[in-house]
Structures are given as C-alpha cells and as structure tokens.
Amino acid sequence: MTRLIGAGSLLLALGVAIYGALALMLGARRRHAGLLRSGQVAVYAVWALATAATLAMVYALVAHDFSVKYVAMVGSRATPLFYTVISLWGALEGSILFWIFVLTSLAALVTYQNRAREGLLVPYAGGVLMLISIFFLILLVGPANPFSAVFPVPPDGPGPNPLLQNHPLMAVHPPLLYLGYVGMSVPFAFAIGAVLSGDIDNDGWIRITRRWTLTAWMFLAAAIIAGMWWSYEVLGWGGYWAWDPVENASFIPWLTATAFLHSVMVQERRGLLKLWNLNLIVSTFALTILGTFLTRSGVLSSVHAFSEGPIGRYFLAFIAIVLIASFALVAGNSERLRPTGSLDTAVSRETVFLLNNLFLSAFTVTVLVGTLFPLVAEAIRGVKVSVGEPFFNRMTLPICAMLLFLMGVGPALPWRVASRDVVRRQLLPPAIAGVVALVLSLLAGVRSPYGLAAFMFGGFALAANVREFIDGALARRRAHGESPPVALARLVGANRRRYGGYLAHLGVLTVTLGIGASAMFRTEREATLRKGEVIEVGKFTVRFDEVTYREEPQRGVLAAWVTVLKGGREVGRMEPRMNFYPTSDQPVPTPAVRSRAAGDLYINLQAFEQDGSTATLRVIVEPLVPWIWIGGMIVCLGALVSLGGGKREPALAAARVRAVPPVRPTPVGLEEPAR
C-alpha cells in the first residue's frame, strides 16, 4: 500500500511536471492566460505529489516495511527512530527523493510569492523549475526508484551506513546542503526565465535572483560548516577539511555564488557586469549539478563512498543539457546585455568588487582544476595521479590572503570615485590594526609567510568592517542622540542589506581565525598507555583509566575512559569510543571532544588490547576550533539580517553617506528596493 502511494505519486508527479513545463513554456510563448494558470496549478500539484511520496517513504521507514526497496537497503529494526527517519537521505534513492521534495517545495513557494507579478518572467522560471523536476522524477521513476518491490520480504535490514548513524549532525548537514544546492535552482530558473522572456534589461529578475542566491548561499555556507563539524566529530583524525572531491564539490558553487552576491551590487548600482552575473548564476547551478554527479556516480574516489549506481549516465546527460542549453542561450543573447554605465576611476568600490570577483574566480578555477585533474590526467596520459592538500593549500592561500585584504578595502571605499584624501582617512586606521595583528602573530610564534599575511590582512579587514558599525552608530548618536546600543540596532535595522554583509564578513574573519590558529598551533601526540599511565599534551595531562564495553540496541560501544588534568587539577573525564555496528566489521571511531572558547581537547581511541590493559590514544590540542563553527553561524546571521531588509528608511541613509553623490535615486546602503 505504502509502495503504491509512493510510486504512484512519483509517476503522477512526473506526468504533471511534464504538463506543467509545457503549459508554462508554451503559455508564456503564446501569452495564453489559461495555459499559464493551469501550469501554475501543475506546479502546486507536483509539490503535493512529491510531498506525498516523501511522507510515504518516511512512513515505510518508521514502519520497517522491508518490502520497500529503500527500506530494505537502509532500514533495520535495531536502529533508533531518530536515525531511521533521517536515513531518508542516507543513501542514493532516498536522497534524490528528498531532493525532489525540496525542489518542488521551492518551485511552489516562488510561484506563490510571485503570483501577482505581471509579465512572463515567473512563468518561464516556473517552467525551468519544472524541467529540472522532470529530470529528478525520471531518476526516481526509473533507475533510482526507492519504492521498488522486494520479494521475498527480508525479515530485517542492514541499517544505515554506520558513519551516518554515528552522530546527530547527520540530521543537519544533508538537509542544509540540499537547501543550498537545490536553492541555487531558483536563481538559475529566473536567470534563464529572464533570457527567455526577453525581459532581461528589466531589473526585476535580478532582485529575485539576488535574494534567492543569498538564501541558498546561506544554507550552503551552513551545510559546509556543518559538514566540517561532522567530519571533525566523527572521523577521528582531528581535522575538518581535507580538500576531498566531495567537499570541494560543495565549496565551488559557494565560491561562485559569493562572487555573484558581490558583483550583483555593481550591476544594480552601476549597470555593469550584466553578462558576467548571468554567467555566474548559470555556472553556480551547473556546479551544483556537477557536485551531485561527482558524489553520486563514483567518478572520483573520495571519503564519501556514498553510493553509486547506473544514474551516472543520467546525470551526465543532464549536465550536458544544462551546460549546452543555458550557455548557448546566454551567449546567444549576450548582445542585449550591454552595460549601461562605465567604470570611472581605478580607485573605487566597484574596482574592489571587480578584483574580488577576479580572485574568487581564480579560487573557483583552482579548486575545480585540482578536483578534476586526476580525471584529466588519466584521460590524456593514462596515469593515475592524486591531487592532495599541498596543492590546494599552496594555490589557495595567496588567494585567500588577497580576498581578506579586499574584504577590508571594499567597505572603506566609496562608489565611483575615491579621492586620495578619502582613501587615506578610510584606510589608515585599518592598516594600523593590520600592523598590530602582524606584530601580535609574530610574537605568538607564527613564522609562515601565508600565516602572517592571513593574520595581518585579517586584522586589517576586521578593523575596516567593525569600523563601519562604529562610525555608523556614532553618526546616528550625533544626529539623533540615541544611546550606543539603540544607535547600533537602528543602524543595522535601517541598512539591513549593507550591515548584514559586514556581519557576514565578520563571520568569515572568525572562521579564518579559527582555521588559522588550529592549523598553526595544533599539538598532537599519540601513545599506547597502560592503565594509570599518562600522556601530556600542551597544558593537559590525560590519564588512561580503563576500557569498558556496553551493548546499545543498534551497536556495541567500546569506551576508553580517561581523566583529564590541567595544572595538576582534575578537570573532567572523557570517553573516546569505538562503536561497533552489526553490519560493518570496521569499528567507527568516535572521538571525545572537550570544547572551550580557547580551543578543543580532542581524544581519539586508535586501538586497544583485547583484555583492556592498554589503549592507544591520539590526543590533539587545537586552539580556537570552536570559533570556526561560531563564525559559520555569524555568516548565516549576516545573511539573515540581509534577507530581512526590504523597507526603506531614507532619512537615515541620506545622513549616512552625504559625501557620496548617489548615482540613482536610491541612497547608498538601501539597495534593497521594496518588492
């Protein structure tokens, strides 16, 4: 019954999606109101059907209905309910089902949000979203059907991949990633919709696109950080980023989206970079599909031996269609995307944005080339090569340093023209902060040139961005006599988009600080200890007490109990573990992490003697690691603040930027027009 509902809904959804795509595309072409209305209804219907199928799958998982193929693949009676539910995205078929659920939900949402909007932009965009849905529905009805029948029905299943049921972050990382990945379909749909509707010079599409890119970008940022956190908490190597192909796959579209979020301001304010922005949007979407292809087809070897199957070919065909159709459309219409402004001087905010895009593009290309190089090398020379951390670190660190520098310069410079006087006044205090940061990091013992550059430019950018808040609040205080906290809150509230951006900068700087400190000041020791013996790492003394074993319903837990001492005083007990899952012979290491603002104490159980007499422990002291996660949250908070912007408050903005003549009637910092 569940199978019937699920499979039936998907099949029906495919039919309705095909109708919806045709109705919206043809309706828009012929300007046929009836077709357009029915197409709109189809978008909602596809969403309802996809939701029904997803719920049917959740029900089948919870009910342990092993006659459903996906449940037989990832379900198990012993798995706790929580992990049973989230195993919805624990393997290939379920993750594609979840994908279509998110995609159709977003399609229904944008259709509803823009239902009153005139013109052909929304119908075309809806049509594009339906076309994308058709692809994923074909996968679900065909090669990746999660509802296939299993007969005879197995009495029990193997349970989810042990790595995926070992940490609650698995409930967070994949949905965020899908929201980010799938979310990029919306800006893509509106970009293509704008080209198809011929309405490309109307700025309506760029506003919708910007908001949705920012939304998806925020989720993607959160997903990347959550993925780093998961890897840190589960994999037991004490690191959080390894330039693994699948990590890169999520990072590359984030970079192009970041570039777009900056360069779109140049288009909105100065009428430049229109074609470039369109290309960034199309590339971002294509890169999300490429990322999915890399994760799902097993083309590149990776720690995410997630799943593989016959769907690689389908994805390849889809990527080919997306690349060929969208780039042909954009290139073919490029003549209509003439700049309506020009660059005035070399020293201005728009120049900084240009450089920012240049470096972000270089970053993108570097990571993309590094990721795909093993394939290229094998295709051309027939040799297997692997591109590892040294390549990525060496290539990307200089780019990161430049981006940090620009992050400080951008907010300080005005649009159009910056006189020498303004440049000096604006850049001198941050520059002093940069020098101070450099001296401090030298004193702290940093010697690597990139580390020094990162801390120096980081200090510079930090000062420049913090200064924006302080100066703005002071100006308000002078003008309105508000108390400092009120002035700060109103400043941000009235210029949400601008200060949300600065807040995101502060978040990125926090992440940089955490990564820099934990990479440079990490202390690590490994030792085999007998009961009562200690190992000293940094300020900590770790004493091995005993090994215990206990059975939990879905796994066996082998724990090495240790006592942590600091300065001779006991500060706590920790329990690095190995979890044994019945369907895997390899134990899943589960490090114990003690997090404090100053950093983490990270203990992993590497090995143990059968009789419990000795344990091999790897103890790592990593300063400031928690600030990576906190910084990620600040980035998302910044994006949320930016997204909340919509209303104008002109009086304030005029007071804020008197020095700069506005190009358009919109005052600086209030780029977000009411929709």
Add this chain to the structure above:
Amino acid sequence: MNWKRATTAVAMAIPVIGILAFGLTRDPKAIVSPLPGKPAPSFALSVFAPGEGATALNVGDTVRLADHAGQVVVLNFWASWCLQCRDEHRDLSATATEYFDKGVRFYGLLYNDQESFGLRWIQEMGGQTYPSLLDPRTRTAIDYGLYGVPETFFVSRDGRVAYKHIGPISQRQLSQKLDSLLRDGAGAP
C-alpha cells in the same frame, strides 16, 4: 539569438562533458585488495544449510578449506538483508551444479545474519544447490577483508586467492573465471 556566439559557448562546454563521460568509464568498484595471489586464509566453519543433491553436506558438518587442496573453491559471502545477493543467487546455484563434476566446490558464507533468517531466505529464494556455512563473529569475513556483501572469492588449486569479485556476479563471469582457473591448473594434482 546570435547563433555564432551560442555555438562558441557550446563548443567550450563539450570538453568538460567529455572529461566527465570518461570518468564514467572507470570502475568505481575497483577497490584495491592485497589478497589476490596470496594464500587464502584458512577456516573451519560449520554447515547450517546443507545444499542439494550431489553437493549436499550434513547440517553441523565442519568444512575446512585445507581439505580442498587441489580443488578450485568458490566462496560467496551473502546475507538475507542483502538485496544484491538476490540478483546473483540463481546464477551461483546453477554454476555450482554445472561445475561440481569438474571438482569445483562452492560454499556460501552467511555474513552478519541470523541462521534462521538465512534458512528462510534460501527457502524463499527457491533453494541453494551448494552448502552455506556460519561465520561466527565474522572472523572469516575479517580474514578475507570483506568490504560488503556480496563478495565472491575464487581459490585456486594451490590454495591461493585467484580472484575477488565485488558485487553481484553472473553465470558468465563465474564460468569465465572458473574455466581459466581449471585450465591454468590442469597439470596440478
């Protein structure tokens, strides 16, 4: 629409697609195993499913790999919860019968499963022509470096692991490997 520019854009996309298409031709299942060529890890395991006809053993009998010196042995790890094992089941059974007279012995090894589930599975799948063994605490699976189920190991007449196959195996693949193993070792005792 400027078709010249559009064509240029398409021409630039083609190499990317080509590289990805090449990627698909590679076998993601090619997991490096140090085992082929090495002596097959020995085992002594008890029969829980007897098999059928000439190949049948008694439930509770102990099967030792060492007793099969000079014979080609096929070891197939399977489980009742393993969906892909269903795909290869019929082919394995048929091939086991076909090659019995040529001295090839097939054994199933139940992996991380309950004996009763295994027996029920065999019954529901329409029988298994060769005996299946219990592998308590998956010791043998660990010795063979099992990555998942199904996996099939071919042990040559001199007791070495000749091939390892990951994923469901077909009758054609089985015959190919067995024929070549029987040919290679034709002169051996």
